[in-house]
Amino acid sequence: MPELPEVETTCRGISPHITGKKIAKVTIRQKQLRWPIPDNLSETLCGLVVKQVTRRGKYLLLKTNKAHTVILHLGMSGNLRVVNSQLKPGKHDHVDFVFADGTILRFNDTRKFGAILCTSEPILQHKLISSLGPEPLTDQFTGNYLHQLSRNKKTTVKAFIMDAHNVVGVGNIYASESLFMAGILPTRHAGKISLKRYKKLVDSIKVILQQAIDQGGTTLKDFVNEQGKPGYFQQSLSVYDRFEQECIKCSSPIKQVKIAQRASYFCQFCQR
DNA sequence: ACTGGATCCTGACTGC
């Protein structure tokens, strides 16, 4: 499931293969994703050159030489691969961005939770992008920021840090892992956690995400691999999906609870 | 204004 490190890895992986290249056409086999893909996408993008591939939260942005920017989201099962024109599309290969030199950027998404949109307005003003919280790995994301934002919030701290309006890129797995590292129970009310503890939580989120991105660097080659699924990380997880297994710190069994319909894992002794 | 729940989708897995 793509979380921020996976999207960052995808961004770095595809960028050198499509930056500076002219779009010849866009082939859409399945337009019914999270939102329908715009009907005129191919006509709109034909002839435009990809100037820059960037990421904002879990959105990938393909900036062109005109006003238009392609907004891509991988949902939970999506992936992008760079393939050559000989490779026939397989199951769930919903969209091909075909470049003038024959390179294809192929979007595959089993569960169709992803999205492909296009906008000509300044990208930071786009509805999906403008409401996003700060990037977790920048200096704007601090303990002070989270502490202040969380005052009077009754939601759980886990739901709070997973809300992209507060901070982007913290998905279900890394939320559990970060809270474990920071020693905070996921069920705690966000508004009642001290500044000191938020500082520790922010440090933990940065460490966990940076580790995952560092590991992702080794899988970049997979994005130009015909049979390859983009390699997701073999991240070593401390609590996630370890129900009833021993806590790595205190050996007591890991607990599981549902928060906002998401499985959450924690140690009842190491987190409070 | 806030918060929690339903929702989209497919495939893997479980239980009868």
Added chain:
DNA sequence: TGCAGTCAGGATCCAG
């Protein structure tokens, strides 16, 4: 073996 049910998950939308 097969079928029905459950779960996973990001982010939006909706209802209370």
